[in-house]
Amino acid sequence: MSWRSEVLAVWAIVVRNALMASRNVFFFFELLFWPIVGVVSIGLMARFLGLTPEQASFVLIGTIALSVVNVCQLEVAYAVLLDVWSKSLKHQFLAPMGIHHLTLGSWLVGMVRGLLIFGLLAALGWWAFDFRVLAPGPVAVATFLAGCFLNAWIVGVAVCALITLFGNRAEAFAWSSVNLVLVLAGIYYPVSVLPEPVAALAAAIPLTYFLDAYRAHFGFAQEFRAPVATGLALSALYALLAHWAFWAAVQRARRTGLLLKMSE
Amino acid sequence: MFAIDAHDVTKTFRSGWLRRRETAALRGVSLTVPRGAIFGLLGPNGAGKTTLLSILSTLLTPDAGSARVLGLDVRRDASALRRRLNMASGRPSFLWSLRVGEIVALYGRLYGLHGRALRRKVDELVELYELVPYRRVPYSELSTGLKQRVALAKSLVNDPELLFLDEPTLGLDPDVSVRVRQHIARLRRERGITIVLTTHYMREAEELCDEVAFIKGGLILARGTPAELKRQIRLGEVIALKLDPPAVPWLAEAPGVLRCVEEDGWIECTVDEAEKRLPEILRALHADGVVVRNVQVHEPELEEVFVELAK
Secondary structure: OOHHHHHHHHHHHHHHHHHHHOOOOHHHHHHHHHHHHHHHHHHHHHHHOOOOOHHHHHHHHHHHHHHHHHHHHHHHHHHHHHHHHHOOHHHHHHHOOOOOHHHHHHHHHHHHHHHHHHHHHHHHHHHOOOOOOOOOOHHHHHHHHHHHHHHHHHHHHHHHHHHHHHHHHHHHHHHHHHHHHHHHHOOOOOHHHHHHHHHHHOOOHHHHHHHHHHHHHHOOOOOOOOOOHHHHHHHHHHHHHHHHHHHHHHHHHHOOOOOOOOOO | EEEEEEEEEEEEEEEEOOOEEEEEHHHHHHHEEEEOOOEEOOOOOOOOOOHHHHHHOOOOOOOOOEOOOOOOOOOOOOOHHOOOOOEEEEEOOOOOEHHHHHHHHHHHHOOOOOHHOOOOOOOHHHHHOHHHOOOOEEHOOOOHHHHHHHHHHOOOOOOOOOEEEEEEOOOOHHHHHHHHHHHHHHHHHOOOOOEHHHHOOHHHHHHHHEEEEEEEEOEEEEEEEEHHHHHHOOOOOEEEEEEEEOOHHHHOOOEEEEEEEEEEOEEEEEEEHHHHHHHHHHHHHHHEEEEOEEEEEEEOOOOHHHHHHHH
C-alpha cells in the first residue's frame, strides 16, 4: 500500500468520525456536559472541604485528565462501535484497510475533541477556581496531553478488540474500562496511598507517570524516576499489544462469523 | 480463466460456551465461475449461500479447502483481493447519520480515491442510481429501495472486477426490482464485471444468470444453465390446452403424459417430450370430438426445479 493510500484510508476514518460526531446530540454531552459537570462539582467540593490551592490543583488535574482521556478513548472505541450500531461492520472490513487506519483516524478525531475539552476546562478552572492548568508551560502541557492521548488510544483499541471478540455484549467496556484505568492511575490521589498489590498495578499504567510528571510542576514530589520516559515506553509497548489484540480479534471474528453476525 | 475456483470448501459454525453447538454451513463445496459471467446461487434459507459468498469475498475464513478468486488465494492474498472485488447486500446498512453522497465518498476514500477523481466517481454513481435528489439525505431517512440503491452505488466505487450481490432485490417493489435487474445485466454488458448473486427469486435467476447452482445443506446439488438444469431434473415439458368440453379424463393416461393439472380453465399436461407428444394428443382429442381452443407449450419454470431439488 502506498503512503498516499495509507493517508487516504486514515483520512476517510477522520472524516467519517468527525461527521458522525457533528450530528449527534450524544456527542454534545460527551464533549461539554459531563466534563463541565465534573470540573464544577470537584472544584466546589474542594472549596467546601477547604483544600489548599495545591491540593485543589492536584484533584483538578485528575478531573481534567479524566475528561480528556475519557472523550478521546470513546472516540477510538467508536472506530468499531459506530459500525456495530449501524450494522455496517462487514462493509468496513470488506474494504482494503487495516485496523491501524481505523484506530489512527478515530484517534486523531479523539485528540481534537480532547484538546477542545482541555481548553474549555482550563478556561473554566481559571475563571471559577483560579486554577491555572497551563502554568507549567507549553512543553509540560504538551507532554501531559500526549500522555493522556496515548492512554486513551491504548484503552480505546483494547475496547475495539473486546467488542470484536465478544460482540455487542462487550459494549459496556467502552464506558467502564477507562474508569478502572483512571482509578488505578490515581486521578484524585497519589498512587502511594493505594494498597501494595494495587500500587503495583498502578505502576504498570502509563498515565500514572504522566500525572506524576505534570503534578510535579505544581510543587508535588515526584513518586517515580524519569516518569515521562517510563510513561512513553509503557505506552509504546501497550499500543503494540492492543493493536495485536485487535488484529487477532478481527481474524477470529472472520473465523467464527462474528463479523457477519454483527452486521445482521 | 476462472474468476472463482473453489475446491472442497467447508465451514462449520460453533456456538455456545458450555453446550457447544456445531452447524455445518458448507460441506465440501467446489465451484468454478468463468470471468464475465453472471452466476446465481440458489437455495432455501440456511442452505449456505451467504456463507459461501462471504468466504469468497474474504469476510469469512474457510475451515478447509481452497478458494482462488481472481487468481488470488482468499486466505493468503485477502488484502490484495479486497481492492478488486466488492459486495452489496439486500439488507444494506450504513452509518445512519451519514448522507448518501458522504457514504459513497467514505468508501471511495477507503479504496484510494481522492480529490477530483473522488468527486467525479461520487457524482457518476449518484447519477447512475438516480440518487441525485437524495444526495444530502441522511441514510436513516431513506426508504428500503433507496438504501438498496446506495448499497449498489457503494459496491461500484472501486470499479470491481468481481461483484457479489446477496439477495439484491430483497424487499423491493416490483418496478424497482425490474430496474435493479436491468442494471445488473448492464453492468456485465458494459463493464464486463463478473457477478455472483444469491437470490430466492427464480425468475430473477432465470432472467439474469448464465449459470446457476443449487445449494442445500451446505452442498451444491446441481449446477448448469437454467435450461440444462431443467433437463437434468427431468421435469419434462408442459403442454397447456384450452378444451371444449374442458375436462377430458383420459388425457392423464395418454402415452408420454407424466401428470395433468387443471388451472384457470387450462389443462396443463407435463409430458416427457413435447415435440413428439403434442401431435399425438391433438390427433386423439380430434378423434374424441374435443375442440382445441388454444394450445401452448413451455418449459417448466426454474422454480419447479428448485422445489424438486429442495425436497
